[in-house]
Amino acid sequence: MSETRTLRSINGLGLVAATVLLVGCGGGASGGDWTAPPDPNRAKEQGETITTYGMPDDWANYGEQIKTFCADYQIKGCNHVDTDMTSAEEIQRYDAEKNNPVAIFSDIGLAYGPIASAKGVVPPYLPPNAEKLPAELKAKPGEGGWMATFVGVPSILVNVDALAAKGLTPPRDWADLAKPEYKGLVGVRPPGKAGEGDAFFMALVVTTGGSWGNFDSGIALAKQIAPNLAGQAGNAELAEKGEIPIQIKYDFNNIANAKALREKGIDVEVFIPASGSIYAPSGMMVNKYNTKQMDLAKLYMEYLLSDKAQTIFAKFGARPILYVLGKVDIPADARANWLPDEQYAKVKQIDFTQVQPAEIGKIWEEQVLAP
Numbered sequence: 001m002s003e004t005r006t007l008r009s010i011n012g013l014g015l016v017a018a019t020v021l022l023v024g025c026g027g028g029a030s031g032g033d034w035t036a037p038p039d040p041n042r043a044k045e046q047g048e049t050i051t052t053y054g055m056p057d058d059w060a061n062y063g064e065q066i067k068t069f070c071a072d073y074q075i076k077g078c079n080h081v082d083t084d085m086t087s088a089e090e091i092q093r094y095d096a097e098k099n100n101p102v103a104i105f106s107d108i109g110l111a112y113g114p115i116a117s118a119k120g121v122v123p124p125y126l127p128p129n130a131e132k133l134p135a136e137l138k139a140k141p142g143e144g145g146w147m148a149t150f151v152g153v154p155s156i157l158v159n160v161d162a163l164a165a166k167g168l169t170p171p172r173d174w175a176d177l178a179k180p181e182y183k184g185l186v187g188v189r190p191p192g193k194a195g196e197g198d199a200f201f202m203a204l205v206v207t208t209g210g211s212w213g214n215f216d217s218g219i220a221l222a223k224q225i226a227p228n229l230a231g232q233a234g235n236a237e238l239a240e241k242g243e244i245p246i247q248i249k250y251d252f253n254n255i256a257n258a259k260a261l262r263e264k265g266i267d268v269e270v271f272i273p274a275s276g277s278i279y280a281p282s283g284m285m286v287n288k289y290n291t292k293q294m295d296l297a298k299l300y301m302e303y304l305l306s307d308k309a310q311t312i313f314a315k316f317g318a319r320p321i322l323y324v325l326g327k328v329d330i331p332a333d334a335r336a337n338w339l340p341d342e343q344y345a346k347v348k349q350i351d352f353t354q355v356q357p358a359e360i361g362k363i364w365e366e367q368v369l370a371p
């Protein structure tokens with residue numbers, strides 16, 4: 001689901017060109033049993049290089065997560081190498097590289113979990129502590145390979161100074177984004193290609209009274225907003241320059257960007273729109289073909305649902321999945337970067353395993369963007 005995930009062409013789903021490092025002595029799809037418990041001693045030797053897709057260090061605090069994981073499990077080396085890409089791209093790369101696998105695991109928008117299962121790129125493994133998650137937040141029994149880890153909430157970041165220079169005031173709700181004075185000033189990752197974009201579209205649907213399969217109200221609002229969208233998704237640099245002063249991103253991304261901009265003396269605001277939003281789960285997906293780092297991957301999945309890892313997500317500004325489910329307490333100091341709780345009063349949970357990115361992409365192209 002970081003600013004570096006720039007053109008994931010969906011916050012978790014786009015196409016990327018990148019250079020990647022082979023893991024250790026290369027991929028290799030031979031040997032090992034994905035259904036067996038991990039061997040911590042073997043895992044210690046499998047992390048010299050930890051290559052990932054779509055989870056750079058500044059995305060949801062993965063830098064700290066991986067360092068802490070390596071320290072806790074005494075992983076040797078722990079050189080984290082990431083190639084930023086969307087969830088769709090990650091699945092494509094796993095499949096394309098099956099004979100010479102590169103990545104160990106990836107961060108995905110949860111709607112892409114079933115897609116990964118259908119493509120056959122994830123292993124039949126879930127850690128024991130995944131039983132804390134309801135069925136809609138993890139792979140089906142016997143399939144495995146992906147599970148929810150934290151949630152993002154579509155929110156709005158506004159460069160107040162840049163808007164004021166244009167004689168404009170900030171929007172306060174989704175419908176405000178359709179005002180003609182914001183033409184070309186609104187950035188969002190493309191629905192159908194990135195998780196953030198999918199979540200944005202579903203937030204429009206749900207906050208206007210719709211649901212999955214009942215899109216009409218959301219399409220109507222999206223059509224009004226579409227003419228105001230910038231030609232690119234937007235990031236902290238473009239927000240700083242005032243080129244895209246209104247940006248729709250998950251709350252934790254906007255919180256991080258706002259912090260960086262405020263340190264430069266720029267007046268910015270981050271908020272959940274007045275009519276509400278949705279919880280959009282992000283997840284961990286493991287590469288079935290990378291059997292040479294199998295034990296490491298299994299341990300990392302287990303680690304991400306630990307209280308410690310859930311708290312590390314929280315420190316960044318992301319709401320851990322177990323917190324949303326009421327199954328973990330997060331210390332107050334770890335919640336210091338969060339938006340006020342009252343802003344989440346109208347944020348709704350939906351079943352993201354029903355969400356089909358391809359269907360959203362088709363709707364976006366044929367019904368939202370089409371004349």
